[in-house]
Amino acid sequence: MVPEIVTGGNWRTDLFLIQIPNIVSFHSISQKWRKVMAFQTAFRFLPYKDASGNQRANPPAERIYGPISSIGPLTVCAYVVETKQGLVVVDTGYDKDGDLLANNMRSLGLDPSTIQVILLTHFHFDHAGGTSRLLKLAPAAEVMVHEKDADTVEAGKWKDRAGYPGVKVTRRLKDGDVITIGGVAFKTEHAPGQSPGEVVYLVTVDGPDGPCRAIFAGDATGFKNGVAELERLGYPGVCADFRTTVEKFRKMAFDLYLGGHPHQVFNEARADGNPFITREEWLKLVNGRAKEYEEFVKKYPKYLTIFG
Ligand SMILES: [Zn+2]
Numbered sequence: 001m002v003p004e005i006v007t008g009g010n011w012r013t014d015l016f017l018i019q020i021p022n023i024v025s026f027h028s029i030s031q032k033w034r035k036v037m038a039f040q041t042a043f044r045f046l047p048y049k050d051a052s053g054n055q056r057a058n059p060p061a062e063r064i065y066g067p068i069s070s071i072g073p074l075t076v077c078a079y080v081v082e083t084k085q086g087l088v089v090v091d092t093g094y095d096k097d098g099d100l101l102a103n104n105m106r107s108l109g110l111d112p113s114t115i116q117v118i119l120l121t122h123f124h125f126d127h128a129g130g131t132s133r134l135l136k137l138a139p140a141a142e143v144m145v146h147e148k149d150a151d152t153v154e155a156g157k158w159k160d161r162a163g164y165p166g167v168k169v170t171r172r173l174k175d176g177d178v179i180t181i182g183g184v185a186f187k188t189e190h191a192p193g194q195s196p197g198e199v200v201y202l203v204t205v206d207g208p209d210g211p212c213r214a215i216f217a218g219d220a221t222g223f224k225n226g227v228a229e230l231e232r233l234g235y236p237g238v239c240a241d242f243r244t245t246v247e248k249f250r251k252m253a254f255d256l257y258l259g260g261h262p263h264q265v266f267n268e269a270r271a272d273g274n275p276f277i278t279r280e281e282w283l284k285l286v287n288g289r290a291k292e293y294e295e296f297v298k299k300y301p302k303y304l305t306i307f308g
Pocket residue numbers: 124126127219260261
C-alpha cells in the first residue's frame with residue numbers, strides 16, 4: 001500500500017487553529033467541536049520513576065483513543081495508529097527499543113509486519129533509534145522525516161556521535177505535507193527547535209466520544225535549557241527556531257496531546273497524566289517552556305551569539 005502524500009494541499013488545518021478571522025466555515029466547525037464536551041480514556045501516562053525515585057518497569061502497551069495506542073517504552077513515547085490499510089508508527093525509541101515496540105504491538109493483537117509507514121518527529125537517538133529493528137519485521141514500510149533531519153537519520157549519527165543504525169528515508173517531508181493512508185490523514189507541521197527538522201503530526205481520529213484532534217508532538221514543546229544539552233544538540237538558528245515554533249503553537253488547540261516523553265504530559269500539561277487537554281492546559285505547557293527558554297538566554301546570552 002502506497003500512502004498518498006499531498007504537499008500544500010487544502011487540509012482542514014482550521015480545526016486545529018484558533019482565532020482565524022474571515023473564515024466563515026471555522027465558526028460552524030467550532031460549534032460542532034464544542035458539542036464534544038469531554039473525552040474519556042482510562043489511559044494515563046506514568047512517571048518513569050516511582051515516589052522513591054526508582055525506575056519503574058516498562059508499561060504495557062495500551063489503547064488510548066479510537067485507533068491510537070501507546071506502545072512506548074518507559075522514558076520515551078511511541079505510538080501506533082491503526083488504519084484500514086495497515087499500521088502507522090510514530091517514533092521508535094532507542095535502537096534496542098525496536099524489539100520492545102514490536103512485542104507491545106503484538107500484545108494489542110497488531111502484527112508489526114503490517115506497518116506501512118514510520119513517521120519520525122525528529123532524528124534524536126531516543127526517538128528514531130528503533131526504526132531499523134522495526135524495518136526488519138516490515139521491510140517495505142516507508143520511513144518519513146522532515147528533510148532537514150533526513151541525512152542524520154540515514155547516517156544514524158549527529159555531529160561525531162553515533163546513535164543508532166541509519167535507515168533509508170523514503171520520504172523527506174516538508175512543512176504542510178499531508179500523508180493519507182487507510183482513511184487517516186497526518187498533517188506535517190514543521191516545529192524546529194529540538195532539532196532542525198523537528199515536526200509535529202496533526203491527525204483527526206474517530207473514537208467512542210466523537211472526533212478527536214490529536215497532536216503527536218515529539219519533543220517540539222521542549223527547549224534544551226541545560227548548557228550541556230544545548231552544547232550537544234544545538235545548531236545554528238536554534239534560538240530563532242524555538243521562538244517561531246512557540247508562536248505557531250500558541251495559535252493551535254488540540255484534544256489529545258501525545259508528547260515524546262511521559263513527563264511532558266503529567267508534569268507540564270496535567271498532573272494526573274491524562275493525555276486529554278484543554279486549550280488552557282496546552283497554552284500553560286507552551287508558555288511554561290517559552291518562559292524557561294527566555295530565562296535561559298537571559299542567564300546565558302552567549303548562546304544567542306553561538307547558536308542564534
Ligand atoms: Zn526526546
